[in-house]
Amino acid sequence: MSRLLRALVRPIPRSFAQATVEHPTDIDTIKAMVQHGAYIDALSELVDEVLWAPAAHAAPDSVFVEDQVVVCDGHALFTRSGCPSRRIEQEGLREVLLPLVRPHYMDAPATLDGGDVLRVGRYLFVGLSSRTNEAGVAVLRETFAPIGFEVHAIRLPSGLHLKCFCTALGEDTIVAATQLLPADCFLGTARVIDVPPHEAYGANVLCRGREVIMAAGMPETEHALTNLGYSVTQLDVSEIRKADGALTCMSVWF
Numbered sequence: 001m002s003r004l005l006r007a008l009v010r011p012i013p014r015s016f017a018q019a020t021v022e023h024p025t026d027i028d029t030i031k032a033m034v035q036h037g038a039y040i041d042a043l044s045e046l047v048d049e050v051l052w053a054p055a056a057h058a059a060p061d062s063v064f065v066e067d068q069v070v071v072c073d074g075h076a077l078f079t080r081s082g083c084p085s086r087r088i089e090q091e092g093l094r095e096v097l098l099p100l101v102r103p104h105y106m107d108a109p110a111t112l113d114g115g116d117v118l119r120v121g122r123y124l125f126v127g128l129s130s131r132t133n134e135a136g137v138a139v140l141r142e143t144f145a146p147i148g149f150e151v152h153a154i155r156l157p158s159g160l161h162l163k164c165f166c167t168a169l170g171e172d173t174i175v176a177a178t179q180l181l182p183a184d185c186f187l188g189t190a191r192v193i194d195v196p197p198h199e200a201y202g203a204n205v206l207c208r209g210r211e212v213i214m215a216a217g218m219p220e221t222e223h224a225l226t227n228l229g230y231s232v233t234q235l236d237v238s239e240i241r242k243a244d245g246a247l248t249c250m251s252v253w254f
């Protein structure tokens with residue numbers, strides 16, 4: 001019997017159309033809420049318990065809980081987002097998690113977004129990005145090295161977060177758009193399933209066992225995963241994507 005797996009989530013806020021985006025676009029908040037509902041349904045099939053943080057309607061990006069906290073082995077590092085307007089999202093999240101975790105915090109000048117942190121077995125790969133700085137990486141290491149994690153930084157050539165390009169399938173496999181990442185950045189620590197650059201968005205998946213949830217419209221990635229024996233559920237997340245979010249961004253598994 002595998003251990004209890006929980007997912008922390010948060011509703012789409014009414015202000016979602018004002019989410020921080022690299023390229024301004026029209027976001028349909030109602031459609032996003034419907035897509036988020038389908039996401040929660042699919043997620044509920046994978047994890048044992050879904051925990052809700054209260055809606056934060058004044059924080060347009062608040063559905064992207066992944067950026068606010070990194071949880072490993074019962075230790076939670078509450079982050080200081082590299083996007084200053086997102087720091088208000090800590091409120092409401094902490095209250096839900098504090099009874100369940102050992103908390104750690106991060107002070108200026110450190111910044112880190114959880115979307116930059118990829119856990120693969122006992123390794124934590126962390127993107128040095130526009131959101132995560134060297135001081136943030138240092139706090140990540142100080143927090144998790146004492147409980148047996150090896151932290152390796154990857155300097156991102158482009159993009160928002162490390163997990164815009166890669167995610168883990170279990171303890172020893174990574175699905176990644178390797179052409180958009182530095183060569184050999186995973187240091188041979190895992191088997192890598194390569195996806196083409198035009199399907200980089202498809203490299204952001206949720207996985208438990210052989211079950212995978214991925215974004216719809218990524219045929220080459222879907223084919224590669226199906227061929228390897230994964231059972232794939234595809235979700236239309238068009239409005240989430242417009243807000244520069246992907247599948248992992250909307251939950252924290254612990």
Ligand code: CIR
Nearest residue numbers: 020064066115243244245249
């Ligand atoms: C932001 O720019 O912060 C949000 N609009 C998107 C955050 C996506 N989060 C993630 O990839 N972990």
